[in-house]
Amino acid sequence: MRATFHGDPAGEYPRDPDDARAAQRRMAGLVREEPVECSRASTVAGLDVSYAAGDTHLVAAAVVLSVPELGVVDSATVVAEPRFPYVPGLFAFREVPPLLEAVEALSVTPDVFVCDGFGLAHPRRFGLASHLGVLLERRTLGVGKSPFVGRADPPADARGSWSPLVDGDEVVGRALRTRSGVRPVYVSIGHRVDLDGASDLVLRLAPRFRSPEPIRHADRLSRDVLASRPSSPSSSA
DNA sequence: GCGACAG
DNA sequence: ATCTTGTCGC
Incomplete structure (x- = not known):
């Protein structure tokens, strides 16, 4: 599929943290x-990025799965160099460029994109999932493994139980139990989805393990490619 | 000012 | 995220 933007539609790619935060506010x-x-989606893409030690290069992966079968129907990977350092809250500026390239390399346009991180559950309400959603103008949602902003009471132990993730006086997401007896994942809206639909979809995408299958596939693929290409950035499908 | 801080 | 073996437990 084809992405329309490669960066902030309002200007240049941020050169420092202050620029990046300003871009997020806009x-x-x-x-x-x-x-x-969301649960009616027939194809869902999982996105993830793996990094080489020393930040010499990274591998972004996009894997499309059919729903509800959860079979892999398409995938793409991109090897690149980080353009931005890791700064909490500015995570997207590190991962968005290579992820957009990986998404463009797909031959299938998925109905929803599941990102490894957050959307509205962010200091400026613009985490990775929202950032990608706006640039692609596609439905996105975020699934984080540890809370970033806000706090949530532990959900009941049964799979499917959840509790609101609250930051100040706003509900920015929810802690969702995808497996009983295991720590919950944190779901938040990325773009053009609602929290109930996003949570429902995440539960369908994680019938057995804590993380949604699309993300597990993207994680494994990016890790495998990273291991097979110890150096020299380039792209491949 | 201090601590915390997605991946 | 990544550096890293085995080990305890279902």
Whole structure:
């Protein structure tokens, strides 16, 4: 599929943290929430990035799965060099460029993109999932493994139980139990989805393990490619 | 000012 | 995220 933007539609790619935060404040207003039936998605893409020690290079992966079969129907990987350092809250500026390239390399356009990180559950309400959603103008949601902003009471032990993730006076996401007896994952809206639909989809995508299958596939693929290419950045499908 | 801080 | 073996437990 084809992406329309490669960076902040309002200007140059951020050169430092202050620029990046300003860009997030501008773009945050572009996020939309839509009350859709995410669970009716027939194809979902999982996105993830793996890094080489020393930050010499990275591998971004996009894997498309059919729903509800959860079979792999397409995938793409991109090897590149980090353009931005890791700074909590500015995570997207590290991963968005290579992820957009990986998404463009797909031959299938998925109905929803599942990102490894957050969307609205972010200091400026513009985490990775929202950032990608706005640039691609596609439905996205974020699934984090540890809370970033806000706090949530532990959900009941049964799979499917959840509790709201609250930051100040806002509900920015929810802690969702995808497996009983295992720590919950944190779901938040990326773009053009609603929290109920996003949570419902995540539960369908994680029938057995804590993390959604699309993300597990993207994680494994990016890790495998990283291991097979010890150095020299380039791209491949 | 201090601590915390997605991957 | 990554550096890293075995080990305890279901």
